[in-house]
Amino acid sequence: MVGVATFSAARYKIKSAFFQSLNALVVKHIETFKQKTWNGYQLIAVDGSTVSLPPSAKIKNHLAFLQKQIKASKPVWHKF
Numbered sequence: 706m707v708g709v710a711t712f713s714a715a716r717y718k719i720k721s722a723f724f725q726s727l728n729a730l731v732v733k734h735i736e737t738f739k740q741k742t743w744n745g746y747q748l749i750a751v752d753g754s755t756v757s758l759p760p761s762a763k764i765k766n767h768l769a770f771l772q773k774q775i776k777a778s779k780p781v782w783h784k785f
Contacts, residue, residue, distance in 0.1 A: 717759050 740747055758764050 721763075 742748075
């Protein structure tokens, strides 16, 4: 059995490149599916999953940048 502290410490060793590569693989796989629409709109379902990230300055700066972009943008609806 692995202890909580050991697991937490090991998680900090995972490089951000791993998550970038994993995301690219998931996106590539999803793009192989035919887009289904409802009344001309693509529906996207989102759940409430959360991810805990290490408190690094690089991550905090990136998330702050994204948050500013989100606040400055308006919701966009696309009809396909």
